[in-house]
Amino acid sequence: MEEHKKRILLVEDDPNFGTVLKDYLMMNDYEVTHAKNGMEGFEKFKKDDFDLCILDVMMPYKDGFTLAKEIREKNTDVPIIFLTAKTMKEDVLKGYKVGADDYLNKPFDSEVLLMKIKAIIQRKATETISDSKQFEFKIGRFDLNSKLRFLKFDGGEPVKLSPKENELLRLLALHENDLMPRELALTKIWRDDNYFTSRSMDVYIAKLRKYLKLDEKVEILNIHGEGFRLVINS
Amino acid sequence: MEEHKKRILLVEDDPNFGTVLKDYLMMNDYEVTHAKNGMEGFEKFKKDDFDLCILDVMMPYKDGFTLAKEIREKNTDVPIIFLTAKTMKEDVLKGYKVGADDYLNKPFDSEVLLMKIKAIIQRKATETISDSKQFEFKIGRFDLNSKLRFLKFDGGEPVKLSPKENELLRLLALHENDLMPRELALTKIWRDDNYFTSRSMDVYIAKLRKYLKLDEKVEILNIHGEGFRLVINS
DNA sequence: ATTTTTGTTAACGTAAGGTTAAAACAGAAG
DNA sequence: CTTCTGTTTTAACCTTACGTTAACAAAAAT
Numbered sequence: 194m195e196e197h198k199k200r201i202l203l204v205e206d207d208p209n210f211g212t213v214l215k216d217y218l219m220m221n222d223y224e225v226t227h228a229k230n231g232m233e234g235f236e237k238f239k240k241d242d243f244d245l246c247i248l249d250v251m252m253p254y255k256d257g258f259t260l261a262k263e264i265r266e267k268n269t270d271v272p273i274i275f276l277t278a279k280t281m282k283e284d285v286l287k288g289y290k291v292g293a294d295d296y297l298n299k300p301f302d303s304e305v306l307l308m309k310i311k312a313i314i315q316r317k318a319t320e321t322i323s324d325s326k327q328f329e330f331k332i333g334r335f336d337l338n339s340k341l342r343f344l345k346f347d348g349g350e351p352v353k354l355s356p357k358e359n360e361l362l363r364l365l366a367l368h369e370n371d372l373m374p375r376e377l378a379l380t381k382i383w384r385d386d387n388y389f390t391s392r393s394m395d396v397y398i399a400k401l402r403k404y405l406k407l408d409e410k411v412e413i414l415n416i417h418g419e420g421f422r423l424v425i426n427s
Numbered sequence: 428m429e430e431h432k433k434r435i436l437l438v439e440d441d442p443n444f445g446t447v448l449k450d451y452l453m454m455n456d457y458e459v460t461h462a463k464n465g466m467e468g469f470e471k472f473k474k475d476d477f478d479l480c481i482l483d484v485m486m487p488y489k490d491g492f493t494l495a496k497e498i499r500e501k502n503t504d505v506p507i508i509f510l511t512a513k514t515m516k517e518d519v520l521k522g523y524k525v526g527a528d529d530y531l532n533k534p535f536d537s538e539v540l541l542m543k544i545k546a547i548i549q550r551k552a553t554e555t556i557s558d559s560k561q562f563e564f565k566i567g568r569f570d571l572n573s574k575l576r577f578l579k580f581d582g583g584e585p586v587k588l589s590p591k592e593n594e595l596l597r598l599l600a601l602h603e604n605d606l607m608p609r610e611l612a613l614t615k616i617w618r619d620d621n622y623f624t625s626r627s628m629d630v631y632i633a634k635l636r637k638y639l640k641l642d643e644k645v646e647i648l649n650i651h652g653e654g655f656r657l658v659i660n661s
Numbered sequence: 662a663t664t665t666t667t668g669t670t671a672a673c674g675t676a677a678g679g680t681t682a683a684a685a686c687a688g689a690a691g
Numbered sequence: 692c693t694t695c696t697g698t699t700t701t702a703a704c705c706t707t708a709c710g711t712t713a714a715c716a717a718a719a720a721t
Contacts, residue, residue, distance in 0.1 A: 289542040295529075308523045316550075355698055372575055380549045392678090393700055399680055415678065416576055417708060418590060589709055626667090627711055633669050649667065651719060668717070677708075685700070691693085 198224040199244040199314055204234035204260060205276070206252045214247075217303055223310070231255025235263050243271060244314055250277045250288070261291045269381060272313045276301075292384055330366040333411035333425045339363040346407050357382065358404075361397050365413065365423040374420040432458040433478040433548055438468035438494060439510070440486045444533075448481075451537055457544070465489025469497050474614075478548055483510045484518055495525045506547045510535075564600040567645035567659045573597045580641050591616060592638075595631050599647065599657035608654040 201223050205211035208229070215227045226241065228234035231252050238246070246264060248257035261273055275288045275296040288296050294313050297306060328339040336345040342359040343351035354362065360382045365373050375394070376386060383390040398413060398421060405411045414422045435457050439445035442463070449461045460475065462468035465486050472480070480498060484491040495507055506528040511518040522530050528547050531540060562574035570579040576593045577585035588596065594616045599607050609628070610620060617624040632647060632655060639645045644660045 285539055286542055289546050293546075305519055308520055312523055357699070376549075386549070389701065392702090395678060396680080396700080398678085402679090417677065419576070422575065587708095591710070623711070626713090629667060630669080630711080632667090636668090649718095651666070662721100664719105664721075666717100666719070669715090671713090673710105673712085675709085675711105677706105679704105679706075681703090681705105683700105683702080685698105687698080688696090690695075 198222060200224045200226070200241065201310070202226050202228065202234065202238055202241075202243040202246045204228045204231065204247070204252070204257070205249045206230050207249070218310075221307055231257070231260040234260055238264055239267065244317070245310060246271060246273045248273060248275055250275050258287055258291055261288075261293070265292055265384075270317070272317050274309065274313070290384075327367065328363075330363070330369075332362075332366055332369075332405070332423070333408040335405070335408060335411065337362055337366060339366075344404060352404065354404075357397055358400055361394070362401055365401075365421060369423050369425065372416060372420050372422055377420070432456060434458045434460070434476065435544070436460050436462065436468065436472055436475075436477040436480045438462045438465065438481070438486070438491070439483045440464050441483070448537075452544075455541055465491070465494040468494055472498055473501065477505060478551070479544060480505055480507045481510065482507060484522075485512050492521055492525050495522075495527070499526055504551070506551055508543065508547070562597075564597065566596075566600055566603075566639070566657070567642040569639070569642060569645065571596055571600060578638060586638065588638075591631055592634055595628070596635055599635075599655060603657055603659065606650055606654050606656055611654070 201218060203211065203215055203218070203225055205214065205227070206229055211227055211229070215225045218225045226237050226243070228237050232255055234248070235255075246261075248260055250257040252260075257275055261275075264271065264273065269292075272294040273292065275285075275293050276299055277285060277288070277296055278299055285296050295309055297309070330337040330339065334347050336348070337343075337359075338345075338351075339359055339362075342354045342356065344354055344362070345351045361378060364378055364381065367373075375391065378394055379386040379390055383394065398415075402413055405413065410426045412424055412426070414424055416422060433456075435452060437445065437449055437452070437459055439448065439461070440463055445461055445463070449459045452459045460471050460477070462471050466489055468482070469489075480495075482491040482494055486494075491509055495509075498505065498507065503526075507526065509518070509522045509527050509530040510533055511522070511530055512533055519530050529543050531543070562572060564571040564573065568581050570582070571577075571593075572579075572585075573593055573596075576588045576590070578588055578596070579585045595612060598612055598615065601607075609625065612628055613620040613624055617628065632649075636647055639647065646658055646660070648656045648658055650656055
């Protein structure tokens, strides 16, 4: 059972603090990429796969939140920890909205940081097994390519899907014949769960049903109050 | 629109602080059960299903960690948040070891607590429940799929069940051939035990009997004043 | 015999979902 | 900066699903 060292992207503009933190993490058996600002952070993020991102909030040019949003567009799963100055409650709240997994007040206790990292990475590890990177699906007579965002019927002309259509259909396909809970789609795709996002999702379900009508064996069933179910009848 | 309000078990011995916190959480649309000490907390935990536990660390008789361990023995999944009196690093680390999802230092900002609760509950919702065994029952010639909420007769067309129908039949099935006490269904499903919920339950028993009529070997018997019994005759 | 509990059906009110269209938004192009 | 285009959200209206309650009948207990 070979394991690779966990990779951490550290984005921190203070060179002293950044270096110290990097060294400390490396001493604790993590592989650390240190970026000095948001721009550089995003570049490095795109180039590599990380198990965790640690972002300073206060940075010139591109702050931690903006960076987090960009990262989230590329990858909805990677855990993010924010580093904020002690008193900034606003930061904390904003961070959670962007989908942070945790935050830490500076200055913080390094042992606590380690524990958090361990806890978060372990948490993700257990989740990730179920929805492993899968981007191509056979749905009855359809082919969904979730990476290129298109849907083909009987190998014919591909139809382009919008980002939301695509994500939603992908989630449904991942749970084929099984319940795909409303909540799951709302938190994973819309990152918020309220009346309007929920209605928005219903609109997308209608759109998907329209696409899928071509194959009468494929349907999206509703389970009242729970979610939806993509079934392929034989 | 939510099927049920999220349920929080709050274990906090300081009556003032506990009550204030409970009220605040209730104002924010959570259902809160407040226990005044570890012992009581564990009793209440066993009686009910909670989406989250908030445990004070410093409590007489049974501290938060001990309680957490007991809770973990019963349930490995339920998220736990600790409240620690000061910035006790020891507590924090110990908390993570027991499987805490987060911790908060008292006094803390209530808005931050709310965000954490939301984030943690959402995170848990993400983890897919794939214990199919617990949700599938064979009842005579019927198959009950309690997760997808349908009932099939002889492998034919599935009939959809409403949430209450489903939960009630599931409870009966769990006690197959045995007494399923009225009170149990009322507290577990209706979460209230009064004249009206009790009549409502009777209505659902009637509905279930109608479904189950297809197999004359299956019946729901009443035990006067006690409850019901799902029997499968051979 | 009378009260209490249960069986059953129907009606009602509310909430959730289906669908379409228009408004709002965002990014690209002019 | 404005216009165009594709995308997403909001609004509106309608249908279906669900749960409670009421009413009355039947059974069981007292």
